[in-house]
Amino acid sequence: MTATLLDGRATAQQIQEEIKVKVAAFTDATGNQPVLAAVLVGEDPASAVYVRNKERACKKVGIESQLHRLSADISTEKLIDLVTSLNNDPRVSGILVQLPLPKQIDSQKVLDLIDPAKDVDAFHPTNVGLLSQGRPRFLPCTPHGVLQVLHRYEISISGKLTAIIGRSDIVGKPLAMLMGAKSSHLGADSCNSTVTLCHSRTPNLAEITRQADIVVAAIGVPKFVTAEMVKEGAVVVDVGINRTEDGLCGDVDFEPLRHVASHITPVPGGVGPLTVTMLLENTLMAARLQAETKVATG
Numbered sequence: 001m002t003a004t005l006l007d008g009r010a011t012a013q014q015i016q017e018e019i020k021v022k023v024a025a026f027t028d029a030t031g032n033q034p035v036l037a038a039v040l041v042g043e044d045p046a047s048a049v050y051v052r053n054k055e056r057a058c059k060k061v062g063i064e065s066q067l068h069r070l071s072a073d074i075s076t077e078k079l080i081d082l083v084t085s086l087n088n089d090p091r092v093s094g095i096l097v098q099l100p101l102p103k104q105i106d107s108q109k110v111l112d113l114i115d116p117a118k119d120v121d122a123f124h125p126t127n128v129g130l131l132s133q134g135r136p137r138f139l140p141c142t143p144h145g146v147l148q149v150l151h152r153y154e155i156s157i158s159g160k161l162t163a164i165i166g167r168s169d170i171v172g173k174p175l176a177m178l179m180g181a182k183s184s185h186l187g188a189d190s191c192n193s194t195v196t197l198c199h200s201r202t203p204n205l206a207e208i209t210r211q212a213d214i215v216v217a218a219i220g221v222p223k224f225v226t227a228e229m230v231k232e233g234a235v236v237v238d239v240g241i242n243r244t245e246d247g248l249c250g251d252v253d254f255e256p257l258r259h260v261a262s263h264i265t266p267v268p269g270g271v272g273p274l275t276v277t278m279l280l281e282n283t284l285m286a287a288r289l290q291a292e293t294k295v296a297t298g
């Protein structure tokens with residue numbers, strides 16, 4: 001068997017075309033372009049690349065992007081001042097504080113301060129709570145990207161066994177909620193999976209993953225998922241982006257798994273481009289929320 005490649009770049013391109021049309025309609029109707037404010041603290045090269053990709057993607061779909069760069073030695077208070085001013089700025093639709101933040105910063109305090117209506121990462125406890133209750137406002141970008149790529153390749157997750165490896169707040173936990181949900185905005189084929197959320201302390205991990213119809217790797221360890229851990233014909237989604245001496249690689253041992261899986265995402269060019277794309281969708285959603293609030297309050 002040679003797996004079908006799930007092409008994240010092509011899928012992202014297709015979704016961005018759709019977002020571009022919706023952004024143009026919004027801008028025409030309201031006279032305001034959606035605005036994404038990104039905050040980058042310090043010089044972390046990976047973060048700088050991510051933020052640059054986000055700026056480029058904004059431009060492509062007609063979203064204005066602002067970049068607020070702060071030096072690595074900034075205090076929590078200074079960052080709080082910036083986030084407060086972005087919260088209060090009516091021109092700013094969405095706010096994204098790029099992680100990780102330097103050690104001296106209280107990251108939780110900063111993220112909790114972002115106005116939930118501008119929280120395009122969906123990290124705020126209010127947005128996490130809404131998601132857990134099955135009535136999400138913003139969908140977290142990477143988990144939403146995973147759902148989208150499966151949906152666009154017509155891979156149904158309903159009734160399937162999914163093993164997610166990694167229980168992070170950004171990927172594993174919210175993805176488990178979305179895939180196991182009773183309903184999805186993408187339809188009946190994009191929910192109702194039976195999900196096992198595995199992690200570094202899961203005993204007999206391979207026994208669990210070998211039963212799964214869909215395996216999602218989001219543990220941050222290069223080539224962690226080997227061919228022996230996946231059953232023939234399973235769908236493999238690789239969320240990892242690891243910088244190694246041999247270059248960029250995912251959490252999946254890609255080459256051997258190409259001959260085991262029915263479908264597989266490559267790294268790069270898999271889930272990554274979709275994460276950025278779903279951020280654009282959330283920024284448009286945030287702009288709509290603010291336009292509605294303005295109408296409601298006069």
Ligand code: GUN
Nearest residue numbers: 096097098099100121141
């Ligand atoms: N750093 C790595 N991934 C992310 C993400 O999705 N959002 C933010 N804000 N920072 C990140």
